[in-house]
Amino acid sequence: MITTFMPEPHLLDSVRGRDWPHYPRLHRARAQRPPTHADVVIVGAGPAGLALASALWHLDVPDVVLLDRAGVPAQRFFARVDGLSQRVLRSPYDHHPGVEGYRDCELLDFARLHWVRLSQVERREIRMAQAGHRSVVPVDVFEAFCEHVSAVHQVRQRTWRATVRDVRPEPGAVVVRTTDDTTVTARFAVLCLGEERRPVPADWWHGTPTDHVTYWDQPTPADAESVIVVGAGLTSAHLVTKAMDDGKRVQWVLRGEHERYQCSDVNASFFRAEGRARFDGGVPWDDRLSLMRRERRATVMFEFQPLLRAAEESGRLTVHRGQAVTGIAPGDGQPVAVLLDDGTRVRGDHVVLALGTTPSIGTGLLPADLVGGLDGWPDLDERTLAYRRAPRVFAVGAAAGMVLGPAARNIDGHRVATARVAATIATTLTDDRVFGEESGYV
Numbered sequence: 001m002i003t004t005f006m007p008e009p010h011l012l013d014s015v016r017g018r019d020w021p022h023y024p025r026l027h028r029a030r031a032q033r034p035p036t037h038a039d040v041v042i043v044g045a046g047p048a049g050l051a052l053a054s055a056l057w058h059l060d061v062p063d064v065v066l067l068d069r070a071g072v073p074a075q076r077f078f079a080r081v082d083g084l085s086q087r088v089l090r091s092p093y094d095h096h097p098g099v100e101g102y103r104d105c106e107l108l109d110f111a112r113l114h115w116v117r118l119s120q121v122e123r124r125e126i127r128m129a130q131a132g133h134r135s136v137v138p139v140d141v142f143e144a145f146c147e148h149v150s151a152v153h154q155v156r157q158r159t160w161r162a163t164v165r166d167v168r169p170e171p172g173a174v175v176v177r178t179t180d181d182t183t184v185t186a187r188f189a190v191l192c193l194g195e196e197r198r199p200v201p202a203d204w205w206h207g208t209p210t211d212h213v214t215y216w217d218q219p220t221p222a223d224a225e226s227v228i229v230v231g232a233g234l235t236s237a238h239l240v241t242k243a244m245d246d247g248k249r250v251q252w253v254l255r256g257e258h259e260r261y262q263c264s265d266v267n268a269s270f271f272r273a274e275g276r277a278r279f280d281g282g283v284p285w286d287d288r289l290s291l292m293r294r295e296r297r298a299t300v301m302f303e304f305q306p307l308l309r310a311a312e313e314s315g316r317l318t319v320h321r322g323q324a325v326t327g328i329a330p331g332d333g334q335p336v337a338v339l340l341d342d343g344t345r346v347r348g349d350h351v352v353l354a355l356g357t358t359p360s361i362g363t364g365l366l367p368a369d370l371v372g373g374l375d376g377w378p379d380l381d382e383r384t385l386a387y388r389r390a391p392r393v394f395a396v397g398a399a400a401g402m403v404l405g406p407a408a409r410n411i412d413g414h415r416v417a418t419a420r421v422a423a424t425i426a427t428t429l430t431d432d433r434v435f436g437e438e439s440g441y442v
């Protein structure tokens with residue numbers, strides 16, 4: 001007989017907004033605008049950008065400029081998390097933006113150092129992690145750890161608020177321009193762009209009033225009494241739970257036959273070397289593409305299963321399974337309706353779309369011919385993660401998926417990518433200095 005362990009829903013609850021000790025501000029005052037020249041420009045200061053800047057610091061490459069829309073490391077990441085009222089992360093304690101291969105304080109160490117600030121449930125999760133079992137990480141702990149990493153590696157004072165307009169490789173350099181006409185010329189650029197929401201298919205719109213439809217990363221109107229959530233992943237589970245907590249009537253449109261509950265967003269084997277080997281250069285592209293499509297399916301953390309099933313059984317939640325969405329239209333008596341393949345019209349006050357995300361691969365920043373995109377993926381060097389047609393520009397994050405596998409979009413995948421990119425940059429800079437092969441861009 002096989003026993004299935006079902007985590008309790010209370011693991012999803014964790015305190016948010018605790019007071020954490022901070023390092024004193026020992027750095028010099030930062031200029032209003034970034035420097036015009038640097039060794040490395042990092043576009044995007046999310047967890048991937050934070051990990052890369054920290055790794056370069058260890059490799060004695062401090063001349064780094066980070067350009068980010070929020071201007072603060074990982075701020076947009078946590079704003080999205082808080083928009084969903086998410087209290088714990090799906091990734092375990094050994095997945096964090098600390099630096100691979102150096103004896104820094106790691107996430108589990110950091111949590112143990114702040115034991116007194118943790119709840120009994122959070123402490124039990126730490127013990128689970130120490131014993132080698134799956135555990136969940138409080139968002140609050142993870143944010144404090146990111147601030148710790150940023151302070152130790154002097155990342156925040158090298159981060160500027162900016163929206164990058166384009167990235168243009170030149171002989172021996174890369175020119176990065178922002179929308180406010182700031183230009184930074186660097187020896188290397190690294191795109192840590194993350195993922196963007198998947199847009200609604202154009203043929204879904206049937207005269208819909210767009211003010212009654214939002215995406216998962218936009219606020220839901222407080223006066224909407226009934227909400228329809230379209231999506232099958234962890235984001236949709238958070239949206240459903242948040243709407244129920246707010247006292248709204250909720251209908252959940254899954255499209256698939258059933259929910260898929262699992263511990264991690266992809267099979268754990270892909271976080272190990274043998275899993276990444278299934279995507280190395282010797283594997284045919286079509287095989288990698290097929291594997292990626294299969295492994296990027298939407299899943300929900302196990303902790304949600306008892307909570308959502310109880311809500312459905314009690315009538316607080318109505319779930320529509322196994323029908324494709326054919327459109328979104330006015331609701332015949334209610335503001336909006338989601339049209340299903342069997343003719344059902346799911347009516348409500350507001351629709352929230354959680355249709356997944358797509359990797360940002362550099363299109364729109366780099367010239368399209370340099371991205372070399374195929375099937376939505378960039379053409380990257382398998383060893384260095386540099387764009388083959390722009391070898392001084394690198395990709396860290398989801399864009400490296402066809403080289404590193406589906407774990408590339410995960411925080412631990414960022415560390416693997418960071419190790420390759422940082423080592424390549426540091427080695428090249430050292431060679432330039434030793435052999436006098438300066439680019440002359442300064």
